[in-house]
Amino acid sequence: MSNTKLTSAQRDRGVGILVGAAAGDALGAGHEFNPPMKADLQIGMIGGGLGPFAPGEWTDDTSMAIAIAEIAATGADLRAEKSLDYIVERWHWWARTAKGIGNQTATVLSAAGKQGVSAVTAREESEALHRRTGRSAGNGSLMRTAPVALAYLHDEAALAQAARTISELTHFDPDAGDACVLWCTAIRHAVLTGELDVRIGLTHIDADRRGLWRARLAEAQERPPSAFTAANGWVVAALQAAWSAIATTPVPAEEPAAGAFRVGHLSRALEAAVRSGGDTDTVAAIAGGATRCGLRSLGCAMAVAARSQGLAGP
Numbered sequence: 275m276s277n278t279k280l281t282s283a284q285r286d287r288g289v290g291i292l293v294g295a296a297a298g299d300a301l302g303a304g305h306e307f308n309p310p311m312k313a314d315l316q317i318g319m320i321g322g323g324l325g326p327f328a329p330g331e332w333t334d335d336t337s338m339a340i341a342i343a344e345i346a347a348t349g350a351d352l353r354a355e356k357s358l359d360y361i362v363e364r365w366h367w368w369a370r371t372a373k374g375i376g377n378q379t380a381t382v383l384s385a386a387g388k389q390g391v392s393a394v395t396a397r398e399e400s401e402a403l404h405r406r407t408g409r410s411a412g413n414g415s416l417m418r419t420a421p422v423a424l425a426y427l428h429d430e431a432a433l434a435q436a437a438r439t440i441s442e443l444t445h446f447d448p449d450a451g452d453a454c455v456l457w458c459t460a461i462r463h464a465v466l467t468g469e470l471d472v473r474i475g476l477t478h479i480d481a482d483r484r485g486l487w488r489a490r491l492a493e494a495q496e497r498p499p500s501a502f503t504a505a506n507g508w509v510v511a512a513l514q515a516a517w518s519a520i521a522t523t524p525v526p527a528e529e530p531a532a533g534a535f536r537v538g539h540l541s542r543a544l545e546a547a548v549r550s551g552g553d554t555d556t557v558a559a560i561a562g563g564a565t566r567c568g569l570r571s572l573g574c575a576m577a578v579a580a581r582s583q584g585l586a587g588p
């Protein structure tokens with residue numbers, strides 16, 4: 275995390291980012307590629323899925339985010355070539371034994387490895403894949419982007435640059451970079467202020483694409499997560515599904531006597547993300563990285579969720 279002086283609440287929310295993303299990832303893992311599920315269906319951290327994964331185990335979304343968090347924790351500038359080399363090497367090393375990895379990322383890392391794995395070769399292979407197929411806007415860079423925000427709590431412009439640069443290591447399409455910029459700037463703002471607004475970073479999007487993104491975000495706010503299921507392997511639909519899960523899920527009233535807390539919004543939003551079906555672990559991991567809940571809040575929300583599923587005492 276950057277050396278910005280943080281309040282305890284800001285620090286708590288910062289820690290909650292990676293934990294929230296991992297929780298969403300693990301919650302969605304056992305439901306991947308399900309069709310949209312009924313609103314009253316209970317969602318459990320059941321494991322299974324494509325790994326198969328143990329109950330509570332996270333998947334590639336979190337594993338790749340951890341590589342970014344590791345180098346961010348050293349205080350390094352993530353835009354520096356040395357930092358980017360570390361990230362790519364770490365991903366490449368992890369991918370050798372990963373239980374699951376997205377197709378686009380796997381293709382780029384494998385090809386880069388044959389050239390001598392580095393940020394340079396990853397970028398070259400990322401662009402080559404795009405030129406070859408015209409399709410490089412998968413959701414695989416957005417799913418791992420949340421920790422980038424923690425390295426630039428002091429500098430929004432630098433954060434926007436870093437988010438796009440790290441996205442482009444595997445995802446050349448500007449939609450992927452735009453999505454990472456929007457999500458990271460929203461997370462940074464949420465850590466600092468406690469308010470979550472995905473439009474906060476629109477100023478960092480090229481002027482000729484800003485209107486398109488404004489419309490996409492408005493659509494996500496007005497439609498349920500399931501409206502985006504058919505295409506949620508696409509970075510735009512994945513971001514829309516995650517934002518919809520957060521924005522269209524009501525925040526519970528604070529009624530401690532009834533075991534209801536505002537922070538229960540986290541577990542409800544993650545469940546809504548998973549219920550939308552399709553790429554459930556990734557949509558929920560994206561949503562979990564941006565829930566503006568701190569670690570203490572996260573613990574509280576998980577306790578609420580456990581109680582609602584009869585997994586813990588009152």
Ligand SMILES: [Mg+2]
Pocket residue numbers: 333334335374555556
């Ligand atoms: Mg995954």
